[in-house]
Amino acid sequence: MIIKVDQSKCSGCKKCIEICPVNAIEEDIVSIDMSRCIKCRSCAVSCPSKAIVIK
Numbered sequence: 001m002i003i004k005v006d007q008s009k010c011s012g013c014k015k016c017i018e019i020c021p022v023n024a025i026e027e028d029i030v031s032i033d034m035s036r037c038i039k040c041r042s043c044a045v046s047c048p049s050k051a052i053v054i055k
């Protein structure tokens, strides 16, 4: 499974960063560090812009 931020949709609201339980989302460009991500999907559910894609 790959979880990715679609930069063209991201508004930079940072909700995903606040909700991630393992601090796997980097703030400067809002990207997910897959080595830390536990694939809980909370970020995708919380994103108001539907910018987080799960494949």
Ligand code: SF4
Binding pocket: 003, 019, 020, 021, 022, 023, 024, 025, 032, 036, 037, 038, 039, 040, 041, 042, 043, 044
């Ligand atoms: S799926 Fe969960 S652990 Fe992975 S980046 Fe999103 S909130 Fe963080």
Ligand code: SF4
Binding pocket: 005, 009, 010, 011, 012, 013, 014, 015, 016, 017, 030, 046, 047, 048, 049, 050, 051, 052
């Ligand atoms: S919640 Fe969605 S729109 Fe907000 S910073 Fe994260 S990816 Fe971007």
